[in-house]
Structures are given as structure tokens and as C-alpha cells.
Amino acid sequence: MADSSTTLADLREIVRRFVDERDWQQFHSPKNLSMSLAIEAAELMEHFQWIDVAESRRIGDDANKLSEVRDEIADVLCYVVALANELDIDLSAAIREKMVKNAAKYPAALSRGHYAPPLGNTKS
Amino acid sequence: MADSSTTLADLREIVRRFVDERDWQQFHSPKNLSMSLAIEAAELMEHFQWIDVAESRRIGDDANKLSEVRDEIADVLCYVVALANELDIDLSAAIREKMVKNAAKYPAALSRGHYAPPLGNTKS
Amino acid sequence: MADSSTTLADLREIVRRFVDERDWQQFHSPKNLSMSLAIEAAELMEHFQWIDVAESRRIGDDANKLSEVRDEIADVLCYVVALANELDIDLSAAIREKMVKNAAKYPAALSRGHYAPPLGNTKS
Amino acid sequence: MADSSTTLADLREIVRRFVDERDWQQFHSPKNLSMSLAIEAAELMEHFQWIDVAESRRIGDDANKLSEVRDEIADVLCYVVALANELDIDLSAAIREKMVKNAAKYPAALSRGHYAPPLGNTKS
Numbered sequence: 001m002a003d004s005s006t007t008l009a010d011l012r013e014i015v016r017r018f019v020d021e022r023d024w025q026q027f028h029s030p031k032n033l034s035m036s037l038a039i040e041a042a043e044l045m046e047h048f049q050w051i052d053v054a055e056s057r058r059i060g061d062d063a064n065k066l067s068e069v070r071d072e073i074a075d076v077l078c079y080v081v082a083l084a085n086e087l088d089i090d091l092s093a094a095i096r097e098k099m100v101k102n103a104a105k106y107p108a109a110l111s112r113g114h115y116a117p118p119l120g121n122t123k124s
Numbered sequence: 125m126a127d128s129s130t131t132l133a134d135l136r137e138i139v140r141r142f143v144d145e146r147d148w149q150q151f152h153s154p155k156n157l158s159m160s161l162a163i164e165a166a167e168l169m170e171h172f173q174w175i176d177v178a179e180s181r182r183i184g185d186d187a188n189k190l191s192e193v194r195d196e197i198a199d200v201l202c203y204v205v206a207l208a209n210e211l212d213i214d215l216s217a218a219i220r221e222k223m224v225k226n227a228a229k230y231p232a233a234l235s236r237g238h239y240a241p242p243l244g245n246t247k248s
Numbered sequence: 249m250a251d252s253s254t255t256l257a258d259l260r261e262i263v264r265r266f267v268d269e270r271d272w273q274q275f276h277s278p279k280n281l282s283m284s285l286a287i288e289a290a291e292l293m294e295h296f297q298w299i300d301v302a303e304s305r306r307i308g309d310d311a312n313k314l315s316e317v318r319d320e321i322a323d324v325l326c327y328v329v330a331l332a333n334e335l336d337i338d339l340s341a342a343i344r345e346k347m348v349k350n351a352a353k354y355p356a357a358l359s360r361g362h363y364a365p366p367l368g369n370t371k372s
Numbered sequence: 373m374a375d376s377s378t379t380l381a382d383l384r385e386i387v388r389r390f391v392d393e394r395d396w397q398q399f400h401s402p403k404n405l406s407m408s409l410a411i412e413a414a415e416l417m418e419h420f421q422w423i424d425v426a427e428s429r430r431i432g433d434d435a436n437k438l439s440e441v442r443d444e445i446a447d448v449l450c451y452v453v454a455l456a457n458e459l460d461i462d463l464s465a466a467i468r469e470k471m472v473k474n475a476a477k478y479p480a481a482l483s484r485g486h487y488a489p490p491l492g493n494t495k496s
Contacts (some may be wrong), residue, residue, distance in 0.1 A: 282416050332445065335432055356393040
């Protein structure tokens, strides 16, 4: 029931079953799902739209607010998983390989405390 | 190494370590991360911007294209996980609870083959 | 050459000619253009992703940064205009009518200094 | 009242007055406004999320749907104008200068009927 005992395959199965039971695969083209993902990401942003960066760090103090944010994050994650199901992408491998690229682009020693890639490293 | 043996806690640890090694937690306010998520979702959409829905289902036929899309999906997932780390949200519980709400909003029997909630069900 | 002497019809003509000369109308379905708009909006956001709210107010102090932001705003506006061309929407009328709805939702007397609609006013 | 007689300066004045009357300038940092723009763009996309490209071209046949889409476009445009007001950007000049760059990147003769820049032209 918790992140330490739930695999990505478990998540995929939860989402797959939900989609199957509603015969929604017909709507789940990668183009449409990429839009859904962006739409849900925007709904998540709405909660942080008018508050300051520092204030956003304290959003967990308001249980109702946090619960709404949690639901939006779940929606985004659902669509990530639905897209992985549709395109048959192993998320675990994808994220590990991307992290290797990120580590090359942002070497830890040269990236501490600033976000832009060090000089000479171009955008991957 | 694959989705069947990687837990969400494993993912969280991968992302946490990457952020820690670069001292990036200072940038990872929920407000900023919600923007990052939306930005990466838009980069993913770019791959589907000018093609048709049907064409997007065949994107896996082009190995290079699929590899780019896979990287963008990994980026989105990384920020979902980074946000969960920041807000101390159990993703597995969040997605399961959201799925219960979704199932109430879109009962399988009334939702087969169309995407709008059945009459009388309002947006949650 | 400036906003005081350029009409919305002038803008529409500039965009229409650019699209016509490239035979791009075939790509400009409302669905695709709505994606383009969101993608350009995300590129604009990128400039503000890691900085604070207060810092973003000083972006004009950096001429290069401002010039980049200006280009992104122009891109967003181009797609707004392209969409209006495609759907034959009078932007001037659309904005005036929406402002009337906004004024009803956020009455000036009750909305000074806070962004949420006053109690009893629902989301339009 | 129509696009042929409304200048961009007119639009800017409409938006400026609305913001002033509510004392909302305090919320209108460029960072926040860039989020608002992306959020409104996503709300516009929602109308096209599950329909096909061809179907989206016929959205004008449904007067109610078109009216909703029109309102969302107005919202996006309002935030473009609010951002221009905040950053003191002449939209007319910005769009004309961006169009010159776009024309260099996508020469008409080489871009007819396809969207990618011709070989050798890099992303600006």
C-alpha cells in the first residue's frame, strides 16, 4: 500500500485495468495523452499560481490544500503511466538512462548550487 | 532494473540522491517544481504537435523518435517524484485514492466508450 | 509600428500572410494550435522557472533576458492570432465580453487585493 | 468594437484598468503571469483534448462550444497583454521583429507544406 512495496508494474496494472474497464484505449493516443498530461500539470500549477516560492514550501501546513495538490499529482502520474502503457516504455529503465544523461550534463562537482549546465555543456 | 522490480521508493531514492549531490533542494520549492513539470510536459507535447492522432499511435515505429519521447516522459516522471519528495507524499497511496474518486466519477458501466462523466456527476 | 497605431486586424493580416506563404494552414487545426499555444507558453515560463517572484519583476534590467522573453511573448501572441484566424473569432469582441464576465465574477469593490472570487461567486 | 478598429493600445488600457481597479498589480509578477498564461492555454486545450484534428476544425459548428473556446482565447490574450503591461513591451514591435526571425528560419520557398526548418537552419 506504500511506495516501498509498490512497483511501477503495479501502478501500470492499476491504470491499465481502469482504462480497459471503460474501453478508453480508443482515446488514449500518445498525442491525446500528451495533452492530458500538460492539462493536469497546469491544474497542479493553479495551486501555486498566486503564492510566493517560500509560501509554496509551507503548503503541507494546510491539510485541505495538500490533499488537493496530492490529487493533482496523482492525476499527472496516472497519465505518465497511461502513456508508458500505450507506448510500451519501461519507466524504470527510461528514468535511469535519463539520469545518466542528466549527470553528464550537470556534473555534481560543477553544478552544486546553480541550475544552469556548466559552460561547454549544451542542452541535451 | 525493470518496472516489475522497481518500487516507487527506489525511484524516489534515485531522484533524492541526484538532487542532494547538487544541492538543488534550494530550487525545489513546490511552486518551481510545478512549473518544471508543466514545462517538461510541453516538451513532450512538442513531439506530437503537428501530427495526427492516428500517426501518434505509430510513433514507436521510429526508434529515434521513440527514444526522444521516452526521455521526455522520464523528465516528467522525475519532477513528479521530486515534488512527492518535497511534499512528503506517498505516490502509491495518492494514486490509489484518486482512482477510487475517478471510479465514482466515471462508473465503468456508464462510461464505456465516452469520456465525459455521466449526467449528474460533477467535476471532482 | 507601435501598439497605439496597430490594430488587431493588422496583426491578423501579418500572421495570415506568413501562414499563407508557407501553405501552413493545413497544419493549423484548432487542436494543433491549442498545443502550440501551450508549448510556447511553457517556453516563456522557462525564463522564470528557477527565480523568485520578486526577481522576476527585475527581469527588464537584463536587456538580453528581456529580449528573449519578448520573443516568447510574441510567439504566444502569434498563435493566439493564428487560432482567431482559423476560428474566425473577433478578438476585440471576445476580450471585451470576457471582461464583462470577469467583472461580474470579481466585483472591484469586493476583490481589491485578493485574487479568489468573493464568496458565492462560482467559477465561470 | 471590432478588430479593425481596436488597437493593441486599446487592449492594454482595458486590461490595465481592470487590474488597477482591483489592486492586482501586486500579484502580477512576470513569474506568476507566465504561470497564468500556461494555465489558461491548458484550459483552452481541454476543449480539444479528446477529439481528432479534423473534428477540431468543425468546432465552430457548435455555437456553445465555440463560445467557450472564445472565452478561453480571450483569457489567454488578457494575460499576454497583462504581461506586456508589466514588462513594458510593445507587442506590435515584438511580433514584427519575431516574424522577421521566423521568416529567416523558415524561408517561404523552402518551407512550403512542411513545418520543420530547412536543413542547416537551427532553432532560434
